[in-house]
Amino acid sequence: MATLTLKNVAYKHNQRQILQDVQLVLSAGKIVGLLGENGAGKTTLMRLIMGTAKGRGEIRVNGEAGVVARKQHISFTDHLSGFSTGMKLEQIAKFYASVYPDFDTTRYQEMVAFLELDAQQKLGELSKGTREKLIIALTLSRQAAVYLLDEPFSGIDSMSRKKIINSIIKWTPDEAILLISDHYVSEIAPILDEIVVVKDQTITLHQATDEIRDRYGIELEDYYEQLYTGGATDDK
């Protein structure tokens, strides 16, 4: 079963403390919202989990702490920055299939059809939203324990958002952990099992969404808003 644990994780950039004292335990079968304001450190946390940023502390995925072993269990597409803009989508998919033995081409083709991507289009021709759809298709087409989606809804219109949410529900394996970051919770609230809030350089809250609704009798959006206006407390 998939597990992701972070113990005493800290990260500095140019002498500036970005994250510190980060503790987190996530277990299999959960869709987890990683929430926080601009610059809170959500992307940094994903890059630390993936091993593309190096910090202090211990990060384990399925018990593996070493970066190479850990990476094999994680599917994360870091903004496709390594690909040239002239590459066609079908070439990118072929590259993924050749590099990742766990890449499921059938699943990818299904997602391409569902998200209405054009395999002949070039990366540089994609709109922001279409690019996000491609990232989701590539990321979820791998068979991994942990999936990381970094702000898949930025710049996305509401129809595409619904499609993306539906693809997440349909294609995220039941036994995996999906960590999905966003500034706002409203867009993804219906599919989240847990939320993790990054604030003041650390994780200030990790709670099940059912518990929030049951205990406080309010929707996730309102609860999250209260965290910033001082109304909600974390007494976990």
Ligand SMILES: Nc1ncnc2c1ncn2[C@@H]1O[C@H](COP(=O)(O)OP(=O)(O)OP(=O)(O)O)[C@@H](O)[C@H]1O
């Ligand atoms: N490699 C880096 N180069 C420059 N700045 C960095 C780097 N790594 C972290 N930072 C800084 O760390 C802070 C957190 O950034 P990060 O992108 O993780 O936040 P975020 O929560 O994902 O924000 P956003 O929601 O705006 O994407 C920022 O102040 C950023 O400038």
